[in-house]
Protein backbone atom coordinates (compact mmCIF):
# COMPACT_ATOMS: atom_id res chain seq x y z
CA UNK A 344 0.00 0.00 0.00
CA UNK A 345 1.48 3.36 -0.96
CA UNK A 346 1.89 5.78 1.92
CA UNK A 347 0.56 8.75 0.00
CA UNK A 348 -3.09 9.64 -0.04
CA UNK A 349 -4.36 7.33 2.69
CA UNK A 350 -8.05 8.10 3.38
CA UNK A 351 -8.60 9.80 6.71
CA UNK A 352 -12.01 8.23 7.41
CA UNK A 353 -12.81 4.77 6.04
CA UNK A 354 -16.27 3.25 6.53
CA UNK A 355 -17.14 -0.40 5.98
CA UNK A 356 -20.56 -2.00 5.59
CA UNK A 357 -19.85 -5.48 6.86
CA UNK A 358 -22.00 -7.54 4.49
CA UNK A 359 -22.31 -11.08 3.18
CA UNK A 360 -21.71 -13.13 6.33
CA UNK A 361 -24.90 -15.15 5.84
CA UNK A 362 -24.31 -15.93 2.17
CA UNK A 363 -20.68 -16.81 2.88
CA UNK A 364 -21.80 -19.43 5.43
CA UNK A 365 -24.55 -20.77 3.20
CA UNK A 366 -22.08 -21.33 0.36
CA UNK A 367 -20.25 -23.78 2.56
CA UNK A 368 -23.33 -25.51 3.88
CA UNK A 369 -23.12 -23.85 7.32
CA UNK A 370 -25.71 -21.78 9.20
CA UNK A 371 -25.77 -17.96 9.21
CA UNK A 372 -24.42 -17.82 12.78
CA UNK A 373 -21.19 -19.43 11.62
CA UNK A 374 -20.83 -16.63 9.05
CA UNK A 375 -21.33 -13.99 11.74
CA UNK A 376 -18.70 -15.62 13.96
CA UNK A 377 -16.16 -15.71 11.12
CA UNK A 378 -17.13 -12.18 10.07
CA UNK A 379 -16.44 -10.90 13.58
CA UNK A 380 -13.02 -12.56 13.62
CA UNK A 381 -12.21 -10.92 10.30
CA UNK A 382 -13.42 -7.60 11.62
CA UNK A 383 -10.97 -7.78 14.53
CA UNK A 384 -8.14 -8.41 12.09
CA UNK A 385 -9.13 -5.56 9.75
CA UNK A 386 -9.49 -3.07 12.64
CA UNK A 387 -5.93 -3.78 13.80
CA UNK A 388 -4.64 -3.62 10.24
CA UNK A 389 -6.35 -0.32 9.44
CA UNK A 390 -5.01 1.17 12.65
CA UNK A 391 -1.48 0.01 11.79
CA UNK A 392 -1.87 1.80 8.43
CA UNK A 393 -2.65 5.07 10.21
CA UNK A 394 -6.29 5.33 9.16
CA UNK A 395 -7.57 8.01 11.53
CA UNK A 396 -11.23 6.94 11.72
CA UNK A 397 -12.78 3.57 10.88
CA UNK A 398 -16.58 3.34 10.95
CA UNK A 399 -18.08 -0.14 10.92
CA UNK A 400 -21.71 -1.01 10.24
CA UNK A 401 -22.28 -4.10 12.33
CA UNK A 402 -26.03 -3.94 13.06
CA UNK A 403 -28.65 -1.65 11.59
CA UNK A 404 -31.89 -0.48 13.21
CA UNK A 405 -33.59 -2.51 10.44
CA UNK A 406 -31.70 -5.70 11.36
CA UNK A 407 -34.17 -6.20 14.24
CA UNK A 408 -36.53 -7.45 11.51
CA UNK A 409 -34.49 -10.68 11.34
CA UNK A 410 -35.41 -13.85 13.20
CA UNK A 411 -35.15 -13.78 16.99
CA UNK A 412 -32.58 -16.54 16.76
CA UNK A 413 -30.28 -14.50 14.49
CA UNK A 414 -30.70 -11.25 16.47
CA UNK A 415 -29.99 -13.10 19.74
CA UNK A 416 -26.91 -14.73 18.24
CA UNK A 417 -25.52 -11.38 17.07
CA UNK A 418 -26.22 -9.62 20.39
CA UNK A 419 -24.54 -12.47 22.22
CA UNK A 420 -21.55 -12.25 19.89
CA UNK A 421 -21.16 -8.53 20.67
CA UNK A 422 -21.71 -9.05 24.37
CA UNK A 423 -19.16 -11.85 24.62
CA UNK A 424 -16.40 -10.33 22.52
CA UNK A 425 -16.51 -6.55 22.49
CA UNK A 426 -15.07 -5.87 25.95
CA UNK A 427 -12.06 -8.14 25.52
CA UNK A 428 -11.42 -6.92 22.00
CA UNK A 429 -11.74 -3.28 23.06
CA UNK A 430 -9.13 -3.85 25.76
CA UNK A 431 -6.75 -5.11 23.05
CA UNK A 432 -7.53 -2.05 20.91
CA UNK A 433 -7.03 0.25 23.86
CA UNK A 434 -3.51 -1.11 24.37
CA UNK A 435 -2.86 0.11 20.84
CA UNK A 436 -4.19 3.56 21.75
CA UNK A 437 -7.45 3.20 19.79
CA UNK A 438 -10.48 5.18 20.91
CA UNK A 439 -13.83 3.41 20.65
CA UNK A 440 -17.15 5.05 19.85
CA UNK A 441 -20.58 3.50 19.46
CA UNK A 442 -23.15 5.12 17.19
CA UNK A 443 -26.80 4.18 17.26
CA UNK A 444 -29.95 4.18 19.37
CA UNK A 445 -29.87 2.55 22.77
CA UNK A 446 -33.41 1.17 22.62
CA UNK A 447 -34.24 -1.73 22.21
CA UNK A 448 -30.72 -3.01 23.02
CA UNK A 449 -30.51 -4.89 26.31
CA UNK A 450 -29.19 -3.19 29.46
CA UNK A 451 -26.05 -5.30 29.56
CA UNK A 452 -24.94 -4.22 26.09
CA UNK A 453 -25.82 -0.57 26.78
CA UNK A 454 -23.70 -0.64 29.95
CA UNK A 455 -20.86 -2.42 28.17
CA UNK A 456 -20.81 0.18 25.36
CA UNK A 457 -20.64 3.13 27.74
CA UNK A 458 -17.90 1.46 29.81
CA UNK A 459 -15.82 0.85 26.67
CA UNK A 460 -16.26 4.47 25.52
CA UNK A 461 -15.30 5.71 28.98
CA UNK A 462 -12.22 3.45 29.21
CA UNK A 463 -10.85 4.50 25.82
CA UNK A 464 -11.80 8.18 25.80
CA UNK A 465 -8.29 9.50 26.52
CA UNK A 466 -6.69 7.45 23.73
CA UNK A 467 -5.35 9.42 20.80
CA UNK A 468 -4.91 6.79 18.07
CA UNK A 469 -7.39 5.45 15.50
CA UNK A 470 -11.06 6.06 16.29
CA UNK A 471 -13.16 2.93 15.84
CA UNK A 472 -16.80 3.90 15.38
CA UNK A 473 -19.00 0.82 15.85
CA UNK A 474 -22.41 1.49 14.31
CA UNK A 475 -24.63 -0.84 16.34
CA UNK A 476 -28.40 -0.47 16.18
CA UNK A 477 -27.56 2.37 13.83
CA UNK A 478 -29.75 4.07 11.24
CA UNK A 479 -28.72 7.12 9.23
CA UNK A 480 -32.17 8.69 9.22
CA UNK A 481 -32.58 7.97 12.93
CA UNK A 482 -29.28 9.76 13.60
CA UNK A 483 -30.48 12.89 11.80
CA UNK A 484 -33.86 12.84 13.59
CA UNK A 485 -32.10 12.35 16.94
CA UNK A 486 -29.81 15.33 16.17
CA UNK A 487 -32.81 17.52 15.40
CA UNK A 488 -34.40 16.55 18.72
CA UNK A 489 -31.21 17.42 20.63
CA UNK A 490 -31.13 20.77 18.88
CA UNK A 491 -34.80 21.50 19.61
CA UNK A 492 -34.32 20.58 23.28
CA UNK A 493 -31.11 22.53 23.86
CA UNK A 494 -30.95 25.60 21.62
CA UNK A 495 -32.86 28.87 21.55
CA UNK A 496 -34.78 29.84 18.43
CA UNK A 497 -32.09 32.37 17.61
CA UNK A 498 -29.36 29.72 17.87
CA UNK A 499 -31.40 27.40 15.66
CA UNK A 500 -31.76 30.10 13.02
CA UNK A 501 -28.00 30.59 13.04
CA UNK A 502 -27.17 26.88 12.58
CA UNK A 503 -25.00 25.93 9.65
CA UNK A 504 -23.78 22.51 8.50
CA UNK A 505 -20.64 22.61 10.62
CA UNK A 506 -22.63 23.47 13.71
CA UNK A 507 -25.35 20.85 12.95
CA UNK A 508 -22.70 18.12 12.78
CA UNK A 509 -21.99 18.55 16.48
CA UNK A 510 -25.41 17.10 17.33
CA UNK A 511 -24.88 13.82 15.52
CA UNK A 512 -23.97 10.77 17.65
CA UNK A 513 -20.27 11.72 17.42
CA UNK A 514 -18.55 14.60 15.72
CA UNK A 515 -16.55 12.81 13.03
CA UNK A 516 -14.82 14.01 9.88
CA UNK A 517 -16.58 13.27 6.59
CA UNK A 518 -16.07 9.79 5.19
CA UNK A 519 -13.45 9.63 2.43
CA UNK A 520 -13.89 6.01 1.41
CA UNK A 521 -16.90 3.73 1.88
CA UNK A 522 -16.49 0.01 1.27
CA UNK A 523 -19.40 -2.46 1.12
CA UNK A 524 -18.47 -6.10 0.73
CA UNK A 525 -20.60 -8.79 -0.97
CA UNK A 526 -21.27 -6.85 -4.17
CA UNK A 527 -24.45 -5.11 -3.00
CA UNK A 528 -24.41 -1.52 -4.20
CA UNK A 529 -26.50 0.40 -1.70
CA UNK A 530 -26.11 2.33 1.54
CA UNK A 531 -28.85 0.59 3.54
CA UNK A 532 -29.25 3.69 5.74
CA UNK A 533 -25.56 3.94 6.69
CA UNK A 534 -24.05 7.27 7.80
CA UNK A 535 -26.16 9.32 5.38
CA UNK A 536 -24.79 12.68 6.52
CA UNK A 537 -21.15 11.62 6.69
CA UNK A 538 -21.16 9.78 3.32
CA UNK A 539 -22.10 12.91 1.42
CA UNK A 540 -18.85 13.14 -0.57
CA UNK A 541 -17.38 9.68 0.03
CA UNK A 542 -15.87 7.56 -2.72
CA UNK A 543 -17.73 4.23 -2.90
CA UNK A 544 -16.22 0.79 -3.51
CA UNK A 545 -18.15 -2.46 -3.82
CA UNK A 546 -15.88 -5.53 -3.86
CA UNK A 547 -17.59 -8.85 -4.65
CA UNK A 548 -16.02 -10.74 -1.73
CA UNK A 549 -18.17 -11.57 1.28
CA UNK A 550 -16.93 -10.00 4.50
CA UNK A 551 -15.42 -13.18 6.04
CA UNK A 552 -13.11 -13.24 2.99
CA UNK A 553 -12.19 -9.55 3.24
CA UNK A 554 -8.51 -10.08 4.06
CA UNK A 555 -5.72 -7.55 4.62
CA UNK A 556 -4.84 -8.02 0.93
CA UNK A 557 -8.42 -7.09 -0.01
CA UNK A 558 -8.13 -4.03 2.23
CA UNK A 559 -4.89 -3.02 0.47
CA UNK A 560 -6.62 -3.51 -2.90
CA UNK A 561 -9.41 -1.22 -1.76
CA UNK A 562 -6.98 1.52 -0.70
CA UNK A 563 -5.21 1.26 -4.06
CA UNK A 564 -8.57 1.78 -5.73
CA UNK A 565 -9.16 4.87 -3.57
CA UNK A 566 -5.80 6.26 -4.60
CA UNK A 567 -6.91 6.17 -8.25
CA UNK A 568 -10.00 8.28 -7.60
CA UNK A 569 -10.16 11.92 -8.48
CA UNK A 570 -12.10 13.93 -5.93
CA UNK A 571 -13.51 17.27 -6.90
CA UNK A 572 -16.08 18.18 -4.23
CA UNK A 573 -18.13 20.03 -6.81
CA UNK A 574 -15.22 22.24 -7.80
CA UNK A 575 -12.22 21.65 -10.00
CA UNK A 576 -9.70 20.90 -7.27
CA UNK A 577 -7.66 17.81 -8.08
CA UNK A 578 -6.85 16.27 -4.73
CA UNK A 579 -5.21 13.15 -6.19
CA UNK A 580 -1.81 14.30 -7.31
CA UNK A 581 -1.30 11.10 -9.33
CA UNK A 582 -3.78 12.21 -11.94
Ligand code: IPE
Nearest residue numbers: 357358359360361362401402
Ligand atom coordinates in the same frame (compact mmCIF):
# COMPACT_ATOMS: atom_id res chain seq x y z
C1 IPE B 1 -23.72 -8.76 7.53
O1 IPE B 1 -24.00 -9.95 6.92
C2 IPE B 1 -23.88 -8.76 9.02
C3 IPE B 1 -25.08 -8.05 9.50
C4 IPE B 1 -25.96 -7.43 8.80
C5 IPE B 1 -25.29 -8.07 10.93
P1 IPE B 1 -25.49 -10.37 6.55
O2 IPE B 1 -26.07 -11.03 7.74
O3 IPE B 1 -26.24 -9.23 6.02
O4 IPE B 1 -25.21 -11.45 5.42
P2 IPE B 1 -26.00 -11.60 4.07
O5 IPE B 1 -25.99 -10.26 3.41
O6 IPE B 1 -27.38 -12.05 4.41
O7 IPE B 1 -25.21 -12.62 3.30
Ligand code: IPE
Nearest residue numbers: 356357358400401402403531
Ligand atom coordinates in the same frame (compact mmCIF):
# COMPACT_ATOMS: atom_id res chain seq x y z
C1 IPE C 1 -26.70 -3.51 6.17
O1 IPE C 1 -26.69 -4.81 5.69
C2 IPE C 1 -26.52 -3.51 7.65
C3 IPE C 1 -25.24 -4.03 8.13
C4 IPE C 1 -24.27 -4.48 7.37
C5 IPE C 1 -25.04 -4.01 9.55
P1 IPE C 1 -28.05 -5.61 5.39
O2 IPE C 1 -27.62 -6.93 4.87
O3 IPE C 1 -28.91 -5.59 6.58
O4 IPE C 1 -28.71 -4.69 4.27
P2 IPE C 1 -29.77 -5.03 3.13
O5 IPE C 1 -30.97 -5.61 3.83
O6 IPE C 1 -29.14 -6.01 2.20
O7 IPE C 1 -30.04 -3.71 2.48
Ligand code: MG
Nearest residue numbers: 358359360361
Ligand atom coordinates in the same frame (compact mmCIF):
# COMPACT_ATOMS: atom_id res chain seq x y z
MG1 MG D 1 -26.64 -8.47 4.16
